Amino acid sequence: MLLSTKSTTERILDAAIELVSEKGYAAATTKSIAELAGVNEVTIFRHFGNKRGILKAIIEKFSYGPILQKTIQLEVSYELQDDLLLFSKEYLRYMLSIKDFVLIGFREAGSFPEIDEEIANVPRAIKEELMKYFTEMQRRGKIIDMDVEPISMSFIAINFGHFISAARLGNNVTAIDLAELLQTSVTIFSRGITP
Secondary structure (H helix, E strand, O other): OOOOOOOHHHHHHHHHHHHHHHHOOOOOOHHHHHHHHOOOHHHHHHHHOOHHHHHHHHHHHHOOHHHHHHHHHHHOOOOHHHHHHHHHHHHHHHHHHOHHHHHHHHHHHOOOHHHHHHHOHHHHHHHHHHHHHHHHHHHOOOOOOOOHHHHHHHHHHHHHHHHHHHHHHOOOOOOOOHHHHHHHHHHHHHHHHOO
16 A cells, blocks of 8 residues: 555556556456555546546656746747757657656557547647647747648657667667757757748
8 A cells, every 4th residue: 555645636646547558457456556556446537537637647647748837838949949849858858757657658559549539639639739839939930831730740659769779779779969969859850841
């Protein structure tokens, strides 16, 4: 049983993460989560509605979307290459800090449609923030006049590719420093969308 001064919600989420990590999504029942969190199963239903509500809360807790939103609001210079490098570095730093959770999510995803649906909310939120940024860059005349959704999805794909490569393969594919790879990707991408 998890004993701490954490809130009931935090204890439930921590218990769910621990059980999913150890036993998988199917085995992490609301009963076993409640037991590990030291709460009654009814408490789980009161806080989250059901097991999918717990999953949704966990994914929201680990989502990069709010971090990107804050970065765009507070740190952008509206200099394309500088901003994209900032986004890439922050994304990779954050994703590598939660890589075990992300990899568990992908391991389980194909078996449970609700996991796929909830996980899709993460890149969707990132896409929305990037679309706002790229729209503003178009307004300023700093990028080409093109649909910002495929621009955003392409940028996400590049960064997610670097994350998966680093998380799963380490330097088994290349010994090039990750910072250099990010710089190269951002330079190429920036040149491709600059008028």
